[in-house]
């Protein structure tokens with residue numbers, strides 16, 4: 368882009384706000400490397416302004432009828448569905464993912480909106496008539512109040528949509544803090560919610576970095592935090608938020624393994640490895656980054672993967688003339704970090720089968736390029752195996768048995784997603800039972816649960832006990848209350864200081 372970068376402002380109380388911090392951060396188009404926007408970064412005063420707007424909007428929103436809340440969600444669903452290309456273009460321009468992938472991200476977010484439209488059903492309580500003589504007991508679920516949502520760069524629309532529709536449907540008001548690397552989609556979604564009829568102050572967006580996150584984590588009027596990002600930050604968010612009395616769900620990083628047994632359909636497995644390893648340039652928390660091939664299929668499988676990689680096109684995701692399969696990485700710093708891992712893999716003795724370092728021929732040289740990269744004969748002590756790379760780098764590890772492969776996956780500190788490829792139903796069933804990972808695919812490489820299940824990993828991939836969306840989402844964004852009622856009649860039980868019992 369030529370000219371002045373576009374200012375990217377907070378949305379507080381229904382209005383764009385610059386805030387008072389005076390701090391900003393550049394936003395780049397990863398395919399060109401050029402600065403296209405300048406996002407304001409909130410300080411504690413700006414965050415407090417957003418929390419106060421959300422607090423002010425809470426009583427009326429909490430009291431809005433279930434049908435009014437779901438009608439607004441239905442209206443939002445219609446608007447988002449009709450204008451999905453618009454937000455997909457924003458995602459491509461700031462994140463770098465190709466347009467078709469950006470459209471997929473929006474579609475997965477839409478699923479959660481559709482699920483949240485069912486709030487009247489999902490918020491129903493229980494009722495026990497005559498739990499004791501002339502006593503009825505019933506449970507209700509009530510909103511928490513102001514809730515905070517903090518999202519990562521890799522799904523700038525989908526991750527906010529994992530939480531915001533359910534939080535709103537349950538009667539909460541929200542302060543959303545998106546990633547400062549690609550912040551525009553969040554503001555676009557907030558504007559669309561306003562167009563759908565959401566009252567001012569019910570959804571606020573504050574942009575920022577650690578300073579804004581810390582202000583949310585310690586603010587006394589924020590009741591809960593839903594965080595998605597890297598493991599060290601997720602752990603910090605969980606510890607700080609809970610120390611300040613908040614309910615916290617903090618989803619962290621991943622190192623997702625795909626286990627390929629000798630009886631698997633190797634063409635299917637090779638397709639899956641390429642799709643799940645290099646889609647969105649490997650910047651997915653459910654990307655496959657380690658493929659465990661159970662011998663003797665290693666050589667044949669690697670050959671099939673290499674063959675497919677030769678046909679992949681890397682380029683500017685916005686180009687509709689060539690339609691690349693994969694775009695650039697999100698920032699120059701991230702590209703350099705991933706490239707450094709490739710160098711480390713070579714130094715540590717892994718076999719670099721396909722080297723993706725360097726820009727594609729027809730790409731803008733200033734873009735943050737790194738093409739698909741494949742390592743074979745990776746061992747569990749190498750840094751390319753132990754660390755989350757979060758780029759288009761796939762590592763093949765050879766194992767001699769199913770048990771050896773399973774032990775590798777279970778020894779890993781992450782437990783987000785995993786997949787087994789086999790034609791043996793018994794082996795697949797054993798795997799689903801024995802693997803210590805939260806989301807499991809059987810001949811499915813990226814097993815992201817549908818909106819009516821819940822999303823969440825195990826071990827260092829999730830801090831807290833509530834997974835995202837699905838029924839657990841409604842649990843997280845509400846508190847239970849149980850009412851025991853008796854309507855007086857002429858008989859009176861008299862004084863009894865004993866603990867109440869059924870009778």
Ligand code: NAD
Nearest residue numbers: 518519520545546576577580596597600618619620621652
């Ligand atoms: P990140 O941890 O750097 O940032 C996430 C959020 O935290 C951003 O909003 C950022 O502004 C904020 N933040 C960054 N550093 C902080 C700090 N020191 N203190 C407080 N807040 C801070 O993550 P990212 O690079 O934006 O996203 C990629 C990571 O997210 C990967 O590790 C990926 O696996 C993970 N991720 C996980 C899931 C999941 O469902 N488990 C989904 C998507 C992404």
